[in-house]
Amino acid sequence: MIKVIFPTGEELETKEGASLFEVLKAHDKDLLKKTVAARVDGTLKDLRSSLDGGGAFRVEPVVVDSREGREILRHSTSHVLAEAVKSLYVNVKVAIGPAIEDGFYYDFDVETPFTPEDLEKIEARMKEIIKGDHPFKRETMPRAEALKLFHGMGENYKEEIINDLADGEVSLYRQDSFVDLCRGPHLPSTGWIKAFKLTGAAGAYWRGDEKQKMLQRIYGTSFPSKDELKAHLERLEEAKRRDHRKLGRELDLFSTNEHIGAGMVLWHPNGATVRRIIEDFWKAEHVKSDYSIVYTPHVANVDLWKTSGHWDFYRESLFSPMDVEGQDYIVKPMNCPFHIQIYKSGLKSYRDLPVRYAELGTVYRYERSGALHGLLRVRGFTQDDAHIFMTPDQLEDEIKGVLKFTLFILNSFGFNEFDIYLSTRPDKYVGSLENWAKAEAALKGALESQGIKYSIDPGEGVFYGPKIDIKIKDVIGRSWQCSTIQVDFNLPERFDVTYRDEAGKESRPIMIHRALMGSLERFFGCLIEHYAGAFPIWLAPVQAVVLTVTERSDEFAAEVYRKLRAEGIRAELDIRNEKLGFKIREAQLKKIPYQLVIGDKETGAKEVSPRLRGGATLPSMPVDDFITVIKAENRPGASQNQAPK
Numbered sequence: 001m002i003k004v005i006f007p008t009g010e011e012l013e014t015k016e017g018a019s020l021f022e023v024l025k026a027h028d029k030d031l032l033k034k035t036v037a038a039r040v041d042g043t044l045k046d047l048r049s050s051l052d053g054g055g056a057f058r059v060e061p062v063v064v065d066s067r068e069g070r071e072i073l074r075h076s077t078s079h080v081l082a083e084a085v086k087s088l089y090v091n092v093k094v095a096i097g098p099a100i101e102d103g104f105y106y107d108f109d110v111e112t113p114f115t116p117e118d119l120e121k122i123e124a125r126m127k128e129i130i131k132g133d134h135p136f137k138r139e140t141m142p143r144a145e146a147l148k149l150f151h152g153m154g155e156n157y158k159e160e161i162i163n164d165l166a167d168g169e170v171s172l173y174r175q176d177s178f179v180d181l182c183r184g185p186h187l188p189s190t191g192w193i194k195a196f197k198l199t200g201a202a203g204a205y206w207r208g209d210e211k212q213k214m215l216q217r218i219y220g221t222s223f224p225s226k227d228e229l230k231a232h233l234e235r236l237e238e239a240k241r242r243d244h245r246k247l248g249r250e251l252d253l254f255s256t257n258e259h260i261g262a263g264m265v266l267w268h269p270n271g272a273t274v275r276r277i278i279e280d281f282w283k284a285e286h287v288k289s290d291y292s293i294v295y296t297p298h299v300a301n302v303d304l305w306k307t308s309g310h311w312d313f314y315r316e317s318l319f320s321p322m323d324v325e326g327q328d329y330i331v332k333p334m335n336c337p338f339h340i341q342i343y344k345s346g347l348k349s350y351r352d353l354p355v356r357y358a359e360l361g362t363v364y365r366y367e368r369s370g371a372l373h374g375l376l377r378v379r380g381f382t383q384d385d386a387h388i389f390m391t392p393d394q395l396e397d398e399i400k401g402v403l404k405f406t407l408f409i410l411n412s413f414g415f416n417e418f419d420i421y422l423s424t425r426p427d428k429y430v431g432s433l434e435n436w437a438k439a440e441a442a443l444k445g446a447l448e449s450q451g452i453k454y455s456i457d458p459g460e461g462v463f464y465g466p467k468i469d470i471k472i473k474d475v476i477g478r479s480w481q482c483s484t485i486q487v488d489f490n491l492p493e494r495f496d497v498t499y500r501d502e503a504g505k506e507s508r509p510i511m512i513h514r515a516l517m518g519s520l521e522r523f524f525g526c527l528i529e530h531y532a533g534a535f536p537i538w539l540a541p542v543q544a545v546v547l548t549v550t551e552r553s554d555e556f557a558a559e560v561y562r563k564l565r566a567e568g569i570r571a572e573l574d575i576r577n578e579k580l581g582f583k584i585r586e587a588q589l590k591k592i593p594y595q596l597v598i599g600d601k602e603t604g605a606k607e608v609s610p611r612l613r614g615g616a617t618l619p620s621m622p623v624d625d626f627i628t629v630i631k632a633e634n635r636p637g638a639s640q641n642q643a644p645k
Contacts, residue, residue, distance in 0.1 A: 003056040016054055021047040021188065024061060036072050036192065037062040037185045044068065046138055046185040064224045074099035076136060076187040077126075077196050077222040078106045083178035084125035085110075085218070094180070095157040095206060095215055102232065103221035107204055109157070110216050114201040119218065123198050133191030134176040138184055146170045150181065157206070195229035196222040199236065205370045238476055244528035245374040251533050251591065253541075254375065254524075263372045263379030265521055270541040273570065274527075275520060277539055279360055281412070281636055282384055282517075289405055291358040291386060296338035298362060302328040307494055308337045309430060313463045317365045335361035336488075336513055339387040340495045348499040353509060354394055358386040360520070375525035382520045388512040389497070392438075395510050399446035399485060402514050403468070406483045409516045410472055412636035413527060414536065417473035420452060423460035430463055431490045439487035439510075440466045464490035474530040482518035482526065487511075534591045534613060537633040542592045544630065545572040546608075547583045549599035556603045560596065560623050567627050569634075588613050594630065 004012040004023050012027055020040070024032045024047070037044055039060040040051065051057050062069050078097035085108055086092055097106030108114075114122075141149070143162060149172075150158040158181045162170060173182045175190055187193065198220040206212035223229040240246075248254045253271035256264060267275055283293060302321050305311040310318065310333060321328035332338070339357045348355065362382045371377055390398050410418070422443055425436045443466055447454050454468070461467055470483035488511040491497070501507040517523040527535070537543055544564060548557045554575045564571035572592075574583050580597065587595045596608040601620075608626055610618040621629075 002051055002054055004051070005056060005058045007060050014051075017050050017052055019048055019050050020045060020059065023051065023059060031061055031063075034063040034065065035061040036064045036069050036187055044185055046136070047188050048135070048138070049185075070224075071099040072185055072187060073193065073224065074104040074222045075182075076190070077193050077220065078104040079136070079173065079175060079178070079180055079182070079186065080126050080129050080190055080193065081106050081122065081198070081218060081220060082108075082180060083129055083176060084122050086178060088121060088125055093155055093157060096161075097180075103199065103219060105217050105219045107206070107215040107217045109213065113203070113216050114218060119198045119201065122218070123196075126196070129176065130190045130193045132176065133189050135189045136184075136186035137174045138171060138186070139174065140169050140171045143168050143170055146172065146181065149179075153179075193222060194224055195226040196220060197229060197233060199233075205368075208368050208370050210369050235476055239478070239529075242476070242529040242532045243374075244376075244525040247528050247533040248374070250589070251541075253528070261379070262369050263367055263377070265375060265378055265380065271524070273541040274524065274535065274539055278517075278520065278524070282360070282409070285405075285409065286358045286386070289356075289401075291356040294339065294342055294357045294359050296335060296342075296359060296361060297332070298364075299329045299331050300338070302330050304337050305330065305333070308334070308491060309464065309494060310334060313428070313430075314365075317367075319364055319366055331364040332361075333363050333365045335359055335363065335383060335385045336387055336491060336511075337495070339385075340491060340497055340511075343389055344495070344497060348389075348509075350391055350499055350501050350507075353499060354388050354390040354398055356386060356388045358384075361385050375521040375528075378521050381522065383515050384517045384520065384523075386514050386516075388514070389492075389499075389509040390512070391499070391501075391507070392510055395439075395442045395487070395512075396445050396449075398512060399442060399468075399487075400450060402485050402512065403446060403450060403452065406470060406485070406514075406516045410470070410483065413523075413539075414530065414637070415472040415474070419471040419473065419479050420447070420454040421457040421460070421469045421471070422447065422454050423457040423462075423467045423469055425461050425466060426459045426463065428463055429461070431465070431493070435489040436466065439489065443468055443485070443487060462486055464488045472526065474526065478529075480522075480526045482515075482523055484513075484515050484518070486513040488513055534593075537593050537630065538635055540591075540593050541570065542572050542590065543570045543634070544594040544596055545574055545587050545590075545592050546596045546598060547580060547587070548575045549580050549597065551575070551577065552600060553598045553603045556606070557598045560598065560608060563623055564627065567631075569627065569630055584611065588615075594626075596626065 001013050002016050004014060006027065012023065014023055014026065020038045024035055037046060039062060041058050064070065064073055075098065082094050082097055089110060091111060093109040095107035095109065097104065147159055147162055161181060170181060171183055173180055173184060173186055198218060200219045202217050203214045204217040206215055221232060223232060251270060252268050254268055255266045257266060286293065302311065314333060318333055319331050321330050342357060343355060360382050362380060364380045367377055367379050388398055424440055465486055465488040467484055467486035469481060471479040471481050473479055492508050492511050497509055498506045499509050546557045546561045548554055557573060557575055561571055561573040584595055591613055593613055595611040597611055598608060602609055607620040607622055609620045610626055
């Protein structure tokens with residue numbers, strides 16, 4: 001007999017070799033209905049796995065509503081997708097099919113791209129496979145045997161994956177007539193899949209490398225219930241409506257151009273206006289918070305990046321060097337080495353610390369073309385960067401200050417919900433374990449002292465130190481990675497950065513890297529989608545448009561327009577010979593917060609009739625009164641026309 005211990009502390013005795021399914025059925029039949037796998041002594045396993053070897057086992061059920069449970073559900077659904085495609089189309093080769101956030105995908109090597117009609121046909125076949133309730137069966141075999149199996153099936157992508165594996169034995173999963181290379185775990189059977197939908201198809205390079213073959217990727221999602229699936233599909237439709245790439249074109253905010261280069265953003269006048277407002281606010285708040293604003297070059301000698309370690313640790317993300325009078329230069333991927341050189345330009349005492357340098361610094365990093373995505377993933381972007389140099393005993397207080405500053409900035413833009421992570425030491429790192437432990441403790445202490453809830457993200461720190469990542473949640477609940485706070489003991493050592501301590505000796509400062517918004521490009525993309533392009537007054541590129549009913553009001557309308565502009569209000573004048581309804585609809589499509597209607601009545605009374613972009617109207621009022629109204633709303637964090645749900 002063996003002993004099974006559950007997280008509740010309950011214990012169960014059963015025969016050796018019993019399956020997890022049998023154990024959980026004996027323990028709690030109701031819980032079993034929601035359980036898709038289990039952790040056995042910390043290792044995730046299928047419910048068909050048996051408990052062998054005698055002794056005691058700690059078993060933790062994994063329910064379908066958990067993060068891991070949904071990953072298992074979605075990964076299992078991707079296997080059903082692959083089986084369906086293989087059964088419907090000839091000469092298809094399968095590549096990879098992982099679970100992703102809120103869904104899954106599978107990549108196929110097929111002769112022609114999939115059409116919407118193909119997806120309908122594939123969905124119908126998947127439903128047949130699910131109805132068949134075929135068990136997912138795991139088996140292991142020697143590497144050579146697995147290579148022979150997949151070679152015989154003509155699955156060259158699977159062969160390539162196996163050749164990259166270090167293990168001498170590999171695991172496979174079979175369901176019905178389909179077999180796939182996979183670590184698992186999976187659902188007990190296909191019949192456990194309750195609600196799924198294929199959401200689209202697109203091209204995707206094998207392994208994300210544009211030099212490799214273009215495959216066809218089918219996306220889908222899967223949920224424990226039809227109601228959850230329906231709600232998710234509605235969110236997807238809302239996300240399409242808010243897509244920053246679509247709104248960027250419609251509102252004339254930005255563009256990219258193949259003649260300039262993929263991943264390089266052109267800020268149009270409307271988008272540039274919003275950017276200027278963000279930058280002005282950012283700079284003013286940094287000056288208030290005792291930061292010094294600096295500016296640094298866009299290129300530097302490659303030796304700078306060798307000293308910093310970026311040449312070794314981020315080589316694949318750097319652009320190729322250019323020859324300048326026999327020396328190699330590269331466009332900068334980071335701002336930090338420049339700020340270090342500014343710090344080192346003069347002697348520093350402990351009395352001078354902390355030193356805080358801030359810069360809206362544009363950097364350039366190579367991203368594969370297949371990974372580029374509007375403003376969210378680009379090759380040239382401007383970081384709202386800052387680097388703080390401090391004594392060791394100032395570290396935790398500085399982290400607290402940066403946390404407060406970050407949340408203030410994000411709140412000002414209308415973001416009030418966050419997921420916060422403490423990312424710890426990765427496998428590939430530099431520096432001493434002692435310094436890593438100190439840095440992680442300081443970050444943890446700063447979070448806990450302010451009562452901030454966070455999760456540990458193990459191994460996700462950068463190579464030079466641990467960090468706090470703050471993911472903002474938009475109005476429809478999506479998370480966006482923007483803000484980061486990173487502790488660095490490494491660069492001060494590499495660049496021999498020092499200060500003179502109280503005893504008059506040379507000491508090494510600690511350095512913090514931090515970005516409150518991340519990059520202006522990504523943050524602007526988040527803002528567009530958060531507000532669906534309907535920015536609050538203080539961010540709107542055009543705050544008010546003056547509309548005339550007839551040409552009899554043109555002169556007074558022009559007078560109103562000039563007065564608004566003189567008061568610093570971003571206004572437009574529309575005195576075209578068009579119907580008023582047409583002008584109003586056009587202004588609404590541009591998402592301009594206020595339309596000021598002027599007809600004969602308003603002209604005679606020297607007033608304006610304000611109309612909000614949502615359709616509501618305000619009573620007629622003198623121009624000065626309207627200016628008072630709009631100025632009250634023209635400030636960061638003002639609630640007028642906040643993110644529409």
